[in-house]
Amino acid sequence: MTSFREFAETCQAIEKISSTIETTNKVSELLRKVDAEELPLATHFIMSEVFPAWSGEQLGIGTSLLYAALSRASGMSIKSIEALIRTTGDIGDAALLVLKEKRKNQATFSSFMEEEPELSITEVYQRFKTASEATGKGSQDVKIKNLQFLFNSSSPREAKYISRLALEELRIGVGEGVVRDAIAKAFSVPADVVEHAFMVTNDLGIVAEAAKKGGLEALETLGIEINRPIKMMLSQISPDIDSDIRDMKEAAVEWKFDGARVQIHKDGNSVTLFSRKLENVTNSLPDLVEIVRKHVKAESAILDGEAVAVDEKGKPRAFQEILKRFRRKYDVEEKAAGIPIQLNLFDIMYLNGKTLIDLPLLERRKALESCVESSVEDSKSISVDEQVITGDLELVEKIYREALKAGHEGIMVKNPGSVYSPGKRGKNWLKKKPLMETLDLAVVGAEWGFGRRANLIGSYTVACYDPETSRFLQIGKVGTGLTDEQLRELTGMLTGLMEGESGGVFAVRPEVVLEVAFEEIQKSPNYASGFALRFPRFIRVRNDKAPEEADSIQRIERVYAQQLKRL
Known part of the structure; x- marks a missing residue:
């Protein structure tokens, strides 16, 4: 196992670096050192994550719990710790100073040992995971005790980064782009292959492990999996939609609904729903689950769409109304009756075991239409968003006005030949809205x-x-x-x-x-x-x-x- 000290030293070195290239090199060195089994953990740690963003797991550690654990580990009062944080402006720097002072003033048993035991990356992760899983009565004490153990078992420098990780905020400026390039450099694989592997897995930890164990061949075998949500493709507002359509020659024009984005994973009769933030919202939307079960005729599929709250006449309600459904934990059935949902599907990324994101939009569209069945009556609950392929600017304007008249936000203008690029925002998906910028x-x-x-x-x-x-x-x-x-x-x-x-x-x-x-x-x-x-x-x-x-x-x-x- 790899010591957490190696991770802390890398973080400390990166904090003193301003160059992205040098930062990438430091992350690359760390990834090469870390054992393959711990590589997913270290990869997420360096991006200020404890769990993959798609997993839905939450640490559930706030500043008050962190202060309490630091107080128990150091003997310093919580008020004194809070005052120190106000002075330093950072929990990590405060933790370092607090534990340095403790080591200076207190002779511990470990000082008589030849060598203090080292925390491993795995042990830090396991303590965080135990804390995250604590629920109900006594859960706060469990969280505090696990944090206290980490502080008591770490050096002041390690404590600095443990405390920041507990809030998932390392403050060292390492994001997905740096880690992607670091994986490519560490294991001598092309950056574009790493990028594609990330797009289909939504997990750089998985990508790093595959690159270390099997190189290029292993990366190319990675793919989309049901119930592991991928990032959603993003759009941007076009400052000149007419010019953009002329550049495309022909565009796929759809209504832009004022609803909440939803990614739907269907596996047999099992349906899982994820929000735009990739949170699992299945339990809050049982009516949407039934709609998908009834109308999506595929053994397995991952669909992209917009859930819109509608009134008794089928007209769209305000955006905040649909968010009330997504956040609901209690009285879900009652809320479903009060705020019915219409599902508008506009893309598909996976169908019956095949990944579709590398296909052009028009081919994905055919696959989507082939697996969604709905009559005119059913369209009140589910529909495939009507799409018009045109280069006629007058027709685009007409569709735009119709969308506004129907109570929606405007239109989407898409490149018919574009692939589905998870998490990417560019000129392949554009939106036109009447609002001020x-x-x-x-x-x-x-x-x-x-x-x-x-x-x-x-x-x-x-x-x-x-x-x-x-x-x-x-x-x-x-x-x-x-x-x-x-x-x-x-x-x-x-x-x-x-x-x-x-x-x-x-x-x-x-x-x-x-x-x-x-x-x-x-x-x-x-x-x-x-x-x-x-x-x-x-x-x-x-x-x-x-x-x-x-x-x-x-x-x-x-x-x-x-x-x-x-x-």
């Missing part, structure tokens, strides 16, 4: 309100995402467009994510995504992104999006460049 941004900071709103968070610092460094870059503050009810909801959501409060202002762990409208993007030295939003306004909470799905700095740059062209 909006961005999906992660909340990374906030401050308390004033007057009658003094007990509510009144302003939110938002950030775009840099996939190259896995960092969130601030781009502005949002404080308008929110009702008191929305402020209360957001305050509740962010309370457990606060870090380092000072003068009513505090940092927030990036877990909540907001859709923000704005008038213009401007250059600004005041924010890490280099940009600022002019007249930002809150639109809605995007509970269906993970923070890493926030709009990227690259998209900000494109929108800014497009603005300049209009001047």
